[in-house]
Amino acid sequence: MKRYRGIFFDWDGTAVISRRAAADEAAAAMKGLLAGGVKLAIVSGTTYENIAGGRLAEYFTKEELGNLYLGLGRGAYNYRFEDGKPAVFADRLPDKEGMLRIHDAAYGIHRELLSAYGLKTDVIFCRPNYCKIDMMAGSDRGGRLFMQESEIESLKAILNAHGIKGGLGELLAIARNVGKKHGIAIKATCDAKYLEAGISDKSDNADVILEEMERQFHIKGEECCFWGDEFVGLEAGIYGSDSFMITEKTKKGDFYDVSEVKGERPEEVVQVGGGVSHFLSFLKEQQVVCI
Numbered sequence: 300m301k302r303y304r305g306i307f308f309d310w311d312g313t314a315v316i317s318r319r320a321a322a323d324e325a326a327a328a329m330k331g332l333l334a335g336g337v338k339l340a341i342v343s344g345t346t347y348e349n350i351a352g353g354r355l356a357e358y359f360t361k362e363e364l365g366n367l368y369l370g371l372g373r374g375a376y377n378y379r380f381e382d383g384k385p386a387v388f389a390d391r392l393p394d395k396e397g398m399l400r401i402h403d404a405a406y407g408i409h410r411e412l413l414s415a416y417g418l419k420t421d422v423i424f425c426r427p428n429y430c431k432i433d434m435m436a437g438s439d440r441g442g443r444l445f446m447q448e449s450e451i452e453s454l455k456a457i458l459n460a461h462g463i464k465g466g467l468g469e470l471l472a473i474a475r476n477v478g479k480k481h482g483i484a485i486k487a488t489c490d491a492k493y494l495e496a497g498i499s500d501k502s503d504n505a506d507v508i509l510e511e512m513e514r515q516f517h518i519k520g521e522e523c524c525f526w527g528d529e530f531v532g533l534e535a536g537i538y539g540s541d542s543f544m545i546t547e548k549t550k551k552g553d554f555y556d557v558s559e560v561k562g563e564r565p566e567e568v569v570q571v572g573g574g575v576s577h578f579l580s581f582l583k584e585q586q587v588v589c590i
């Protein structure tokens with residue numbers, strides 16, 4: 300098996316079944332690799348507090364933490380550990396005026412969807428550099444945070460019923476156009492339940508952390524792999540949030556999808572399936588290779 304110097308991975312649905320699940324198993328699988336000097340990078344849309352209840356660092360020694368990175372908040376924050384403490388080493392945070400422009404744009408998207416298409420949404424404003432627009436305010440994922448196949452179809456049906464015949468592509472275009480009116484180049488993504496509109500995405504995390512690994516340890520994209528559970532195409536040419544880890548900088552790496560969901564994926568991605576347990580076995584196998 301190929302030995303990787305850098306392993307990037309999504310958290311919810313890839314390393315843990317759900318945000319509320321214990322992180323013990325994931326941490327145990329990570330520990331040996333970190334001790335052996337392999338760089339691990341968690342790339343997730345969530346916050347530090349939502350990874351292992353904000354207590355991830357407690358699983359590891361200071362030395363192990365020196366090899367761990369977190370790219371969080373959909374590109375907003377990049378952490379490394381300094382003396383065992385999480386420290387943001389690069390961020391994409393707007394100033395107050397910039398944040399208000401993002402909020403105006405998010406409300407503008409809500410307003411456009413309601414006024415032109417009669418489509419009701421909820422907006423969640425309280426995020427570092429983006430807003431979440433709930434496209435299925437009445438629907439529930441049963442506490443699980445990963446994508447389920449039927450949700451994409453439900454969203455497409457909702458869009459179609461409201462006259463957005465171009466599906467998710469048209470929805471993302473609406474978001475970007477509203478952004479333009481507010482002077483922002485909106486980076487919009489959609490995981491079926493939420494349309495997220497802001498100024499960064501997982502591509503910023505992947506690039507910034509890989510650059511940092513390159514700068515400090517001369518690690519190259521082709522020495523890294525990238526794991527997630529949301530690569531699948533939501534429709535032709537529009538892929539899930541983990542596909543944003545594929546960038547000009549990272550694309551020489553290997554990309555693996557643990558999801559069982561059928562559908563098209565970016566050409567770089569190998570669908571290995573097997574969910575969280577497949578990813579954790581991979582980490583353990585890498586550790587064996589490492590020793």
Ligand SMILES: [Mg+2]
Nearest residue numbers: 309311312528
């Ligand atoms: Mg996920």
